[in-house]
Amino acid sequence: MTSSSMATASPNGVHPTAEPERAAGTAGPEPILQLSDLRAGYGAIEVLHGIDLMVPAGGIFAVLGPNGAGKSTLLKVLAGLHPVSGGTIVMAGREVNRARPDDLARSGLCLIPEGRGVFANLTVEENLRLITHLGARPAEIEERTYARFPQLAVRRKQVAGTMSGGEQQMLALARSVATDPGLLLIDELSMGLAPRIVEMLYELVAEIARTGVTVIAVEQFARTILGIASSAVVITTGRVVLAGLPDEVESKLSGLYLGNVAD
Amino acid sequence: MHDLIAYTIFGLVTASIYAIAASGLVVTYTTSGVFNLAHGATGMFGAFVYWQLRFAWSWPAWLALLIVVGVLAPLFGCVIEKTLMRNLADATEATKLAVTIGVLVALVGAALWIWDPQTSRPFPAFYAGSKVEILGVPVTSDQLITVGIGVLCAVGLRVLLYRTRIGLDMRAVVDDRSLVLLNGGRPDRASMFSWALGSMLASLAGILIAPYLQLSVIPLTLLVVNAYAAAVIGRLRSLSMTVVGAVIIGLLQSYAVGYLPTSTVSWLQRLPDTIPIIVLFIALLVLPHQRLRGGASRRSREAFPLPTYRLALIGSAIVVxxxxxxxxxxxxxxxxxxxxxxxxxxxxxxxxxxxxxxxxxxxxxxxxxxxxxxxxxxxxxxxxxxxxxxxxxxxxxxxxxxxxxxxxxxxxxxxxxxxxxxxxxxxxxxxxxxxxxxxxxxxxxxxxxxxxxxxxxxxxxxxxxxxxxxxxxxxxxxxxxxxxxxxxxxxxxxxxxxxxxxxxxxxxxxxxxxxxxxxxxxxxxxxxxxxxxxxxxxxxxxxxxxxxxxNLPLLLLMMAGGVAMVSGAFFGAVALGVFSAVGSMSTLFNRAASVLPGLVGVGLGEQPNGVVADIAAGLAKLGRRGARRESAAPAVADAEPVWEWSGLDAPLNKQELAILDTALGVKAGV
Amino acid sequence: MNAPLIEFRDITVTFGGVTAVDKVSMSVVPGGIHGLIGPNGAGKSTLFIVACGLVRPRAGAVYLEGRDVTRMGPHRRARLRMARTFQQLELFGVLSVYDNIRTAAEIRRGWAHDHSDCGRDTDEVLERTGLREMADERADRLPTGLARLLEVARALVTKPRLLLLDEPAAGLNEQETLALSSLLQGLTDDGLGIVLVEHDMDLVMQICRVITVLNMGQVLKTGNPGEVRKDHAVIGAYLGSAEVSV
Structure with a gap:
């Protein structure tokens, strides 16, 4: 069992702060995530055709691309929800190709999936209470969360599905913070939300990143995320076509998204 | 008026039992995604074990009840979940059903084996005999106890689901299984608990209804159909609607017994028994269905050779x-x-x-x-x-x-x-x-x-x-x-x-x-x-x-042979014949033989294509060994929910649109 | 014969109170490829299934060659010579490539009553799409590129006048995309009208005569590829700029 051995070998998982000896041993900052020739697909349809990627620890790493490029699949593969069909995923120095999603989550990886990252039929309070595998008492978690997201405290008895889209995403963010992740994956936070709300949410994300969490954010709508990202890649049709600093990436985006008219 | 009250009370007694059984079914289905056709058989088996402890070995009632409902039934549920149901997540609906039918047939076989059906087994009700009067109608204490337990179960389930940690886990799994995984939760544990809970409720219902039905295997097993009706009224999802459904069915049945002119019109005599079935049928046709999960359209990697006339003729000649x-x-x-x-x-x-x-x-x-x-x-x-x-x-x-x-x-x-x-x-x-x-x-x-x-x-x-x-x-x-x-x-x-x-x-x-x-x-x-x-x-x-x-052993053995092939049906026919022939040799074999189709069905979870396909595939592999490498198809399950075709010729209605709502990813905005 | 192949008039679709498509009008003429693009959640797939008859719009009407088909089920629309492909491959997996096409031809003969030779129709389509070599392969064993081609072939054998393509290039490599593009262009030369929903923008920009861009359930822009590419509103919609007026 790869998964269980992984869990025992690394109780602290991908928490960068938990392994001081590593930073001392190497010259540059070791990447928290390294993908080589990663492939995955649905049945006979290959969606990711060999992704090579290196994500440095700390900061916000933006993954951009038009719809259908394979961004969401990439995140699902990273979180262990979707099988790898080729290549390797190395997370904080360990290969995690076949790790189970719950084990990954317990070792510090958190994915906020596309569209709905909350349990819609549970109340805000119950959504937060589900996170007890860290040993913290529910009351403690709630207290910390409400201190940080006061808006949620007002809604604690409300069923999550009846809140607005922005509040749901805020709850999803709050819950992920409560799991104390080392690596946070966010899939299309902006989906179906008004631009103003998206900006507010990304401010929260930037705040989370400042506490030392590495964030990988998948976005189709590039501008807001590029404003806070420390580096970015563009994926189209399952391949990385561009990588660099946010400014460089932004200048070339329009052509990549809308294609090139022959002559 | 007096009659009406009496029939209402009796209807409520039946309703309580249906509600207990149906809630168990719903809890298990929503949490684990497997509809347990063996639910009634579990209840039947529980009732028999209780009879053995209570009446054959003369244990005190509370101890027998505790052992059966509190220990053996949940243990059985856990074992079934762990060994069989857990592997069925990606199986087709037909395979899932077949495996639970297998459990049903195996339990029935085992019960017939252990408890000789020829012997009569009196099963007196709890504290039978003592009576109280309610609104001038004499009510026996066992009726009161049954209704009391029913109410207790409904309240208890509610508390369990909304006030406890494991209940919260179960509701989270029902809501979004993969999100639970992403949170580091263990949905399998919730599933197992739901199976344990389902078995407990089934056995409790079995023990409660046995005094009214006599202790016999088949009627107790098929009682679950009545519970299906209540569960379908709750759309296999809502516990409160399930209880309402159970009350409707219980009362209707009781009034039918009381007021239909069954003594004068002979063909009406057996109608009251069919009330739950009629309700089930109507509920299936009238209620909108939200298909929660699973797709009949899931791709299988089954072998599917085109049969040739030559082979069919040769085979026929050999058979004749x-x-x-x-x-x-x-x-x-x-x-x-x-x-x-x-x-x-x-x-x-x-x-x-x-x-x-x-x-x-x-x-x-x-x-x-x-x-x-x-x-x-x-x-x-x-x-x-x-x-x-x-x-x-x-x-x-x-x-x-x-x-x-x-x-x-x-x-x-x-x-x-x-x-x-x-x-x-x-x-x-x-x-x-x-x-x-x-x-x-x-x-x-x-x-x-x-x-x-x-x-x-x-x-x-x-x-x-x-x-x-x-x-x-x-x-x-x-x-x-x-x-x-x-x-x-x-x-x-x-x-x-x-x-x-x-x-x-x-x-x-x-x-x-x-x-x-x-x-x-x-x-x-x-x-x-x-x-x-x-x-x-x-x-x-x-x-x-x-x-x-x-129908059940027939379907199981045909599926075991391979239901997409004529040769599979032949395998099923021979197996049915052999099982029956073995059974007729001696009483010991007879009893064992009735368990066999169930075990075969249980095995379907591992080999859904049937044996003939496997044998054919094995032979084919032998035949071309070395000649060609098996195409290394990656064992990738379709994790992405494929948008589901409604199966209708007409455009979709409102409920179906609601399903599309999620499938198309149209999300509520601000 | 002046009526467009398919015409949407003020189509509005709502799912559980959320408007997915909002008063969209669009019409497709014979003999060209009409691209339908837009960011995630723009309403492309909704409009597509409205066209097929899988969802009935809340308001508005759909016309096939001038005939109101708004209340018609999918199989009746197909009989009016409309065919489609599926993004999530919907091939008849256990049947061979040949039988996939042949079954479609037989289904067509069942409702067209024209005594056409299903075997010959199948052979023609096999030639045209270049699937001849794969004819005996089981459909679920095909690699993506060929499977997508088979989707197109199966639709073609029903002799449609309007063909709806749902991301036919998803998962294809460059050569396969090139082959698909020339096949599609060849088809339009014979007068077929094609609606193309596709994410591969290079392909869309190359082969479409007209492109309709949807955003947040509304038509943002209709025009030829050059116009669409330079349109600020379109670029804004794709990149998520706040100045977009909706």
Whole structure:
């Protein structure tokens, strides 16, 4: 069992702060995530055709691309929800190709999936209470969360599905913070939300990143995320076509998204 | 007024038991995604174990209850979940159902094995005898206790789900299983707990209802159909609606007993028993269905060779010759067993186009067979072959008529509707001795049984047992070749196309309803023919031979053989014959034999394609070993929810739009 | 014969109170490829299934060659010579490539009553799409590129006048995309009208005569590829700029 051995070998998982000896041993900052020739697909349809990627620890790493490029699949593969069909995923120095999603989550990886990252039929309070595998008492978690997201405290008895889209995403963010992740994956936070709300949410994300969490954010709508990202890649049709600093990436985006008219 | 109160109280007693059973079913289904057809069997087994402890070994009631409901039942649930159900997450709906049917048949077999059905086992109610008066109506204490336990269970479940940590976990799993994983939760644990809880509730319901039904295996097992009705009213999802459903059914049934003129109108006598089944059928047809998960359209990697006439003819020749050679070697009893296996095999062949090619699920083929048998018994007393044609035609017509309302259902719901139909015929229709319309009495199913003759083939009049055995083998082969021809025809390809992708078929201009109706009636017709031949074998029509329960081993063994292949049906036929023959050798074997089909069904979780396909694949692999490498298809499950085709010809209604809502990812904005 | 192949008039679709498509009008003429693009959640797939008859719009009407088909089910629309492909491959997996196409031809003959030779029709389509070599392969064993081609082939054998393509290039490599593009262009030369929903923008920009861009359930822009590419509103919609007026 790869998964269980992984869990025992690394109780602290991908928490960068938990392994001081590593930073001392190497010259540059070791990447928290390294993908080589990663492939995955649905049945006979290959969606990711060999992704090579290196994500440095700390900061916000933006993954951009038009719809259908394979961004969401990439995140699902990273979180262990979707099988790898080729290549390797190395997370904080360990290969995690076949790790189970719950084990990954317990070792510090958190994915906020596309569209709905909350349990819609549970109340805000119950959504937060589900996170007890860290040993913290529910009351403690709630207290910390409400201190940080006061808006949620007002809604604690409300069923999550009846809140607005922005509040749901805020709850999803709050819950992920409560799991104390080392690596946070966010899939299309902006989906179906008004631009103003998206900006507010990304401010929260930037705040989370400042506490030392590495964030990988998948976005189709590039501008807001590029404003806070420390580096970015563009994926189209399952391949990385561009990588660099946010400014460089932004200048070339329009052509990549809308294609090139022959002559 | 006095009567009304009395009937209401009795209705509430039944309702409480239905509610307990149905809540267990709903909890298990929503949390684990497997609809447990063995729920009733679990309750039956629990009741028997309780009887053993309480009355055979004279334990105190509280201790027996604690051991059965508190220890053994949850343990059983956990073991079942861990060993069988956990592996079924990616299985097709048919395989999931088959595995729970396997558990059902195995439990029934085990109960018949352990507790000899010939012995009578009195099962007095709790504190029977003492009475209190409510509104002037005497109420026994066991009735009060039952209602009390029912209320306690409803409240307890509510508290469990909304006030405890494990309840929260279960609700989270129901809400979004993969999100639980992403949070580091363990959905498997919630599933296991739900199975434990389901078994506890089932056994409790079994123990409570046993005093009213007497302690016998089949009625207790099939009681679960009544619970299905309540659960379907709760859309297999809402516990409170399930309780409401249980109350409706309990009261309706009690009032029907009280107020229908059953003593004067003879055909009404058995109607009260069928009330839950009628409610189930109506609920299935009326209530909108939200398909929660799973897709009948899930791609399988099954082997699916195109049968050739050459192979079919060679196979047929071998079968007939084997029948001629083996026939004289068999004793009377074994010959009868093998013959009935073949006749059942012909009924099993009806599943090949329906389930194998068309991808529909049916639990009422034996009912169609019974109709064929009755038609045959009435049509001719001299074995006129036209009677067989008539049996085919009438069964096909009944198939078409009964399929008409069920046709818009799929998967689990179709299985439940066909089960309801079979149960209805079982408890009501087959019990009608005759009906009187405008003074004309039409004889129907007689009292207990009807005499039937054997078909008289040219040159083979008044066939002996051995001749009839060979005849059955030959007819099996002829029907089999017919099905091979069907598979190779335009219609066969169309059926497969419909199974593989109903959406694509509709978009090519195919009217799905017509094709489904067609395959249902064809299949019913074949079953009717088989039924007539089965009646001919025993020279009588006995309703017991065509009961709902008889469908289960048949379906299991056909699926075990490989329901998409004629050879699979032959395997099933031989297995049925052998099991029955082994059973007739000694009482010990007899009891063991009744467990076997269940074990075979349980094994389907591991080998859903059936053994014949596996053997064929193995042979093929041997044949081309070294010549060609197996294409290394990555074992990737379709994790992405494929948008589900509703199976309708008409545009979608509101409820279906709600499903699309999620499938298309249209999310509520701010 | 002046009526467009398919015309949407003020189509509005709502799912559970959320408007997915909002008063969209669009019409497709014979003999060209009409691209339908837009960011995630723009309403492309909704409009597509409205065209097929899988969802009935809340308001508005759909016309096929001038005939109101708004209340018609999918199989009846197919009989009016409309065919489609599926993004999530909906092939008849256990049947061979040949039988996939042949079954479609047989289904067509069942409703067209024209005694056409299904075998010959199948052979023609096999030639045209270049699937001849794969004819005996089981459909679910095909690699993506060929499977997508088979989707197109199966639709073609029903002799449609309007072909709806749902992301036919998803998962294809460059050569396969090139082959698909020339096949599609060849088809339009014979007068077929094609609606193309596709994410591969290079392909869309190359082969479409007209492109309709949807955003947040509304038509943002209709025009030829050059116009669409330079349109600020379109670029804004794709990149998520706040100045977009909706």
């Amino acid at each position: 010759v084997a029948a001629i050679v083996v026939g004289p070697l068999l004793g009377t009893q074994s010959l009868f067993s093998m013959s009935s296996g073949l006749a059942l095999g012909i009924i099993g062949l009806s599943l090949v186009p329906l389930v194998g090619y068309g991808g529909q699920i049916s639990l009422c083929q034996m009912t169609y067979a019974g109709i064929g048998a009755v038609v045959w018994a009435h049509a001719t007393s001299r074995g006129n072959l036209l009677g067989l044609v008539l049996a085919f035609v009438v069964a096909a017509l009944v198939g078409a008529i009964t399929a008409l309302p069920a046709i818009r259902l799929r998967g689990l719901y179709l299985a439940l509707a066909t089960a309801a139909l079979a149960q209805f015929c079982d408890t009501f229709v087959f019990g009608l001795s005759s009906v009187t319309v405008f003074g004309h009495t039409i004889p129907l199913f007689g009292f207990g049984s009807l005499p039937a003759s054997r078909p008289n083939f040219p040159l083979l009049r008044e066939a002996s047992d051995r001749t009839y055995f060979v005849l059955l083998a030959a007819i099996f082969c002829i029907v089999g070749i017919g099905i091979v021809a069907l598979r190779r025809s335009r219609y066969g390809r169309m059926l497969l196309a419909m199974r593989e992708s109903p959406a694509a078929c509709a978009m090519l201009g195919l009217r799905l309803t017509t094709v489904k109706l067609g395959v249902f009636s064809l299949s019913a017709g074949i079953a009717g023919l088989g039924g007539a031949l089965l009646a001919g074998l025993s020279t009588q029509f006995a309703p017991d031979a065509f009961s709902f329960f008889q």
